[in-house]
Amino acid sequence: MTPLLELRNVTKIFGGGFLRKAPQTVAVDDVSFTIQPDRPSITTIAGESGSGKTTMARLLLGVAKPTSGQVFYKGKDVAGMGRREQREFRREVQPIFQDPFESYNPFYKIDHVLNSPIGNFMGPTPRSQRREMIEEALQMVGLRPQETLGRFPHQLSGGQRQRVMVARALLLKPRIILADEPVSMVDASLRATILDSLSRLTRELGIAVVYITHDLTTAYQISDNIIIMYKGSVAEAGSVERVIRDPKHPYTRLLIESIPQPDPDRRWGEDDSALRIGEETASATGCKFADRCPMVMENCLDTPPPLYAVDEHRTASCLLYSDTPELQDRDVASVFAYSAPVPTPAATVPT
Amino acid sequence: MADPVTKSPPAHTAEANNEVVLSVEDLKVYYDTPSGPLKAVDGVSFTLTRGERLAIVGESGSGKSTLATALMRMTRSPGRVAGGRVILDGKDLLPLTAEQIRRVRLSEIALVPQGAMNSLNPVMRVEDQIIDGMVDHSETGRAAKPELRPRVHELLRRVGLSTSVSRMFPHELSGGMKQRVAMAIATSLSPKVILADEPTSALDVVVQRQIMQTLGQLQEGLDASTVLVGHDMGLVAQFADTIGVMYAGRLVEIAPARQIFQNPLHPYTRLLIKSLPSLAGKGEFIAIPGLPPTLLDLPQGCSFNPRCPDVFDKCSAVTPQLLEVMQGRSAACHLFEQKGEDN
Ligand SMILES: Nc1ncnc2c1ncn2[C@@H]1O[C@H](COP(=O)(O)OP(=O)(O)OP(=O)(O)O)[C@@H](O)[C@H]1O
Ligand SMILES: Nc1ncnc2c1ncn2[C@@H]1O[C@H](COP(=O)(O)OP(=O)(O)OP(=O)(O)O)[C@@H](O)[C@H]1O
Ligand SMILES: [Mg+2]
Ligand SMILES: [Mg+2]
Numbered sequence: 301m302t303p304l305l306e307l308r309n310v311t312k313i314f315g316g317g318f319l320r321k322a323p324q325t326v327a328v329d330d331v332s333f334t335i336q337p338d339r340p341s342i343t344t345i346a347g348e349s350g351s352g353k354t355t356m357a358r359l360l361l362g363v364a365k366p367t368s369g370q371v372f373y374k375g376k377d378v379a380g381m382g383r384r385e386q387r388e389f390r391r392e393v394q395p396i397f398q399d400p401f402e403s404y405n406p407f408y409k410i411d412h413v414l415n416s417p418i419g420n421f422m423g424p425t426p427r428s429q430r431r432e433m434i435e436e437a438l439q440m441v442g443l444r445p446q447e448t449l450g451r452f453p454h455q456l457s458g459g460q461r462q463r464v465m466v467a468r469a470l471l472l473k474p475r476i477i478l479a480d481e482p483v484s485m486v487d488a489s490l491r492a493t494i495l496d497s498l499s500r501l502t503r504e505l506g507i508a509v510v511y512i513t514h515d516l517t518t519a520y521q522i523s524d525n526i527i528i529m530y531k532g533s534v535a536e537a538g539s540v541e542r543v544i545r546d547p548k549h550p551y552t553r554l555l556i557e558s559i560p561q562p563d564p565d566r567r568w569g570e571d572d573s574a575l576r577i578g579e580e581t582a583s584a585t586g587c588k589f590a591d592r593c594p595m596v597m598e599n600c601l602d603t604p605p606p607l608y609a610v611d612e613h614r615t616a617s618c619l620l621y622s623d624t625p626e627l628q629d630r631d632v633a634s635v636f637a638y639s640a641p642v643p644t645p646a647a648t649v650p651t
Numbered sequence: 652m653a654d655p656v657t658k659s660p661p662a663h664t665a666e667a668n669n670e671v672v673l674s675v676e677d678l679k680v681y682y683d684t685p686s687g688p689l690k691a692v693d694g695v696s697f698t699l700t701r702g703e704r705l706a707i708v709g710e711s712g713s714g715k716s717t718l719a720t721a722l723m724r725m726t727r728s729p730g731r732v733a734g735g736r737v738i739l740d741g742k743d744l745l746p747l748t749a750e751q752i753r754r755v756r757l758s759e760i761a762l763v764p765q766g767a768m769n770s771l772n773p774v775m776r777v778e779d780q781i782i783d784g785m786v787d788h789s790e791t792g793r794a795a796k797p798e799l800r801p802r803v804h805e806l807l808r809r810v811g812l813s814t815s816v817s818r819m820f821p822h823e824l825s826g827g828m829k830q831r832v833a834m835a836i837a838t839s840l841s842p843k844v845i846l847a848d849e850p851t852s853a854l855d856v857v858v859q860r861q862i863m864q865t866l867g868q869l870q871e872g873l874d875a876s877t878v879l880v881g882h883d884m885g886l887v888a889q890f891a892d893t894i895g896v897m898y899a900g901r902l903v904e905i906a907p908a909r910q911i912f913q914n915p916l917h918p919y920t921r922l923l924i925k926s927l928p929s930l931a932g933k934g935e936f937i938a939i940p941g942l943p944p945t946l947l948d949l950p951q952g953c954s955f956n957p958r959c960p961d962v963f964d965k966c967s968a969v970t971p972q973l974l975e976v977m978q979g980r981s982a983a984c985h986l987f988e989q990k991g992e993d994n
Contacts, residue, residue, distance in 0.1 A: 349855045350825040447945050455682075458765055458849070459711025484852045487710045487882035489926040492938040514855045517928045544930065558856040560885030562927045564909045568860055568889050
C-alpha cells in the first residue's frame with residue numbers, strides 16, 4: 301500500500317557552502333520512515349537536543365527541503381506538488397510547533413489563531429459554527445473558552461499557550477498531526493489529558509500522530525512506536541515496549557537511565573562519564589556516538605554502523621548487533637508494532 | 652564520589668544553619684483585567700534558608716512564574732503587587748526604588764526566566780551579553796569591557812561550557828548550551844538566591860541531568876539558595892530539599908521532598924503524585940478530575956474543593972490557611988486542621 305507520508309533516504313545539511321566558513325551541520329542523515337494509512341498510530345521521535353527531530357518534522361511538513369532524498373505524501377513528491385495538492389497536503393498534515401513563544405503573533409488575539417485555519421482550509425463557515433468548533437477544541441485540551449478567547453498570547457501562561465496550539469491542530473481534524481514538544485510546559489496531570497485527547501483522535505478518527513518529545517515516560521504511555529535520534533541518525537527504533545523497557549543501543553540506555561524518577565530515593569545514575577558537554581569530537585567516519593560510548597570497540601570508528609534488525613520489533617544502528625541481519629531498505633517503520641485495532645477509515649473534514 | 656546533583660549532606664542537616672535568606676510574607680500579585688483582578692498569587696508565604704533548594708510545583712497557570720517574577724520585582728503591567736513583603740537578607744525589596752532594585756538584581760537575587768534560552772539576544776555574542784548584565788547591575792557600574800573578559804571565561808567554565816563559546820552567537824549553540832549561558836548570566840554576580848523557572852523544559856533528559864548538576868554545583872559553590880520552578884516531579888525529586896505545591900495562586904502544601912512523595916497530605920498533592928506516569932506498565936494514566944479553577948472567580952472556601960475527593964461542608968465555606976500540621980510540614984486543608992485540634 302502506498303504510504304500516507306514517507307521520508308525516503310532523506311538528508312538535510314545546513315551551512316557550509318563556499319562563502320560561509322560556518323561548519324556544516326548534518327541535521328538529518330539518511331533517514332527513511334513511513335506512515336501507513338491503514339495503521340493510524342502514535343510514533344514518538346525522541347533523542348538528543350539538536351539531533352534533528354524538529355528538522356525531520358519540518359521535512360515531513362514540506363517546509364524544509366531535503367538536501368538529498370525525497371518526501372512523499374500519498375505517493376507524490378512533496379517538492380513537486382501542484383497548488384491544489386499542496387493545499388490538501390497542508391490541511392491534512394497539521395503541525396503543532398515546539399515553541400509557543402515563537403509561533404504567536406503578539407498583536408493578534410487568541411481568537412485569530414483559532415479562526416484563521418478554519419477560514420483558510422474550510423471555506424466560508426458561519427460564525428456560530430466556528431465558535432462551536434473552537435470551543436470544542438479548547439475544551440479537549442482543558443481550556444475554558446470564555447477565559448481564553450479575547451486574550452492576547454502574553455496574557456496566558458506558558459502551558460496555556462501550548463494548549464492553544466494543540467487545540468488549533470485538533471480543530472481541523474487532519475489525517476496526520478506532527479506535534480513537536482506539544483506539552484513540555486504542562487504538568488503531568490494535564491499532559492495526560494491532552495495526550496489522551498491525541499490518542500483518542502488516533503483511535504476514533506484514525507489520525508496518525510508523530511509526537512516529538514523529551515518526555516520518555518509519556519511517550520511510553522501513549523505511543524506505539526519510537527524512533528531514537530542521535531546527531532541526525534536513527535540510533536534505535538521499534539515498539540516502545542522493546543526500545544524503552546529494554547534499550548539496546550548504548551545511547552538509548554544512557555537516555556533511559558537519565559529519566560528523572562519521581563522518587564527522591566532513586567537518584568539519577570552517578571556515572572557521568574558520558575556527560576561531557578559540547579566538546580565531543582564525533583567521529584567523522586564511524587559511529588557518531590563512539591566518543592561517548594562506554595562500549596566502544598575498535599571498528600566503531602571505521603564506518604557508520606548500518607541499521608540492524610535486532611529483533612522482530614526493533615532496529616538498532618550499533619555494531620554490538622552486527623550478528624543480526626541488516627534492515628532492508630532502511631525504513632525504520634518496517635519493524636513497528638501496532639497494538640491498537642485498525643479503526644474505520646479516517647473521517648474526512650467537511651469542506 | 653558524591654553525585655553532584657544530590658546535595659552533599661552537611662549543607663542540609665538541621666545543624667548546618669537555619670539562617671533565613673529569603674522570607675516571603677503574604678505576597679499577592681494580581682493582574683488587572685477587564686473582568687476584574689486576576690489573583691495569580693494570592694497570599695503566598697515561605698522562607699528559604701541558606702543553601703536550601705526549594706522547588707515550587709503546580710499546575711499550568713497556578714501562578715508559579717508570576718511568583719518568581721514578583722520576587723525579582725519584575726512584575727509588569729497589568730500585573731501589580733497587591734500586598735505582602737519579600738525580605739531578602741533582612742531588607743524588604745518591595746519598597747525599594749528602581750535604582751536600588753537594579754543593584755539587588757543579579758548581585759543578590761537572580762532569575763533564569765522561563766524560556767530563557769529563547770530570550771538571548773540573537774545578534775549579540777555570548778560574551779557581550781554576559782558583560783552587559785554585569786555592567787548593568789554591578790555596584791561599581793562601568794568596569795571596562797576588556798577587563799571583564801577573563802571573568803566571562805571563568806563564568807562559562809563554571810557552567811560547564813568551553814571558553815570558545817564566548818565568541819559565539821546564540822544560533823550557534825544547542826538548547827542546552829543556551830540554557831547554560833542564561834545560567835552564567837544569572838549567576839555572574841554571585842547572587843545569594845537563584846530563581847530558575849523551568850530551566851530544562853525542551854531539553855533531552857541527558858542534558859536535563861547535566862543542567863541540574865550545573866545548577867546544583869553553582870548553588871553549592873556560591874553557597875546560595877535556589878528556588879526551582881517547574882512541574883516535572885521527577886526533576887524536582889532529584890533536586891530539591893523542600894517542595895512547595897501551588898494551587899490556584901496559593902501554596903497548599905510545603906514539606907521536605909521525601910515526605911511529599913512518601914506521604915502527601917493535601918488531597919491535591921496526593922492526586923498529583925498519583926497522576927505521575929511511570930514506566931512500570933502501560934495504561935496507568937490517572938489525570939486529576941476536573942479543571943483548575945479560573946483565577947478570576949475562585950470557588951468559595953478552598954479553591955480545590957470542587958475537585959477534591961475528601962470534600963466536606965466546611966470546605967466550601969472557609970478558606971483553609973497554610974498551617975504547620977506536623978513537624979516541618981505545612982498544609983492548607985481542613986482535614987488536617989481538625990486532626991490538629993483533636994490531638
Ligand atoms: N535553519 C538552520 N540553520 C542552521 N542550522 C540549523 C537550522 N535548523 C537547525 N539547525 C541545526 O540542525 C541540528 C538539528 O536541529 P533540530 O532543531 O532539528 O534539533 P532537535 O532535535 O529538534 O533539537 P531540540 O530537542 O533541542 O528541539 C542542530 O545542530 C541545529 O543547530
Ligand atoms: N499579563 C497577564 N495578564 C492577565 N493574566 C495573566 C498575565 N500573565 C499571566 N496571567 C495569568 O495568570 C495566571 C498565572 O500565570 P503564570 O504564568 O504565573 O502561571 P504558571 O504557574 O507559571 O504556569 P505555567 O506552568 O503554564 O508556566 C494564569 O492564569 C495566566 O493566564
Ligand atoms: Mg526541536
Ligand atoms: Mg510559568
